[in-house]
Amino acid sequence: MAPRRLGATVPWCLGAMVPWGHGAMAPRCLGALVPWCHGATEPWCLGDMAARCLGATVPWCHGAMAPRCHSATVPWRHGAMEPRCFGALVTWCHGATEPWCLGALVPWCHGATVPWCHGATVPSCLGDTVHGYPT
Structure with a gap:
């Protein structure tokens, strides 16, 4: 993880860069945007638009929207708003667990799987392994 300063970047998904610091491109700031996967x-x-607040939405892969807090549904790729696993809940925040497909792995980017929860490794996109979740 790169230092959180203006202009600092972190390679993340398929060469995408994550700007850290202050202003419009700063995470942890109101309305800040962070390039994630495929732009x-x-x-x-x-x-x-808070990623870690109840009801917040998060543009994830290919512009899809994925709320990641208590009782949030999981709209996925290409702007589709289809909850996966017939209404499975996304309980991300505060160390909560994620009942994804009754324990099944979740396809994420390009056929990769995402076994989340409590420090599990995250094979993002083309097999790049990321431990835990970015903070």
């Missing part, structure tokens, strides 16, 4: 952006922190 998608991810709002973080406070307000309606």
Whole structure:
């Protein structure tokens, strides 16, 4: 993880860069956007577009929207708003567990799987392994 300063970047998914620091491109800031996967952006922190707040939405892969907090549904890729596993809940925040497909692995990017929960490894996109979840 790169230092959180203006202009600092972190290679993440298929060469995508994650700007850290202050202002419009700063995570942890109101309305901040973070390039994530294939040019998608991810709002973080406070307000309606908070990634870790109840009801927050997160542009994930190919512009899809995926709320990742308590009782949130899982809309996926290409802007589709289809909850996976017939209404499986996404309980991300505060160390909560994720009942994904009754324990089955979740296809994420390009056929990769994402065994989340409590520090599990995250094979993102083309097999690049990321431990835990970025903070």
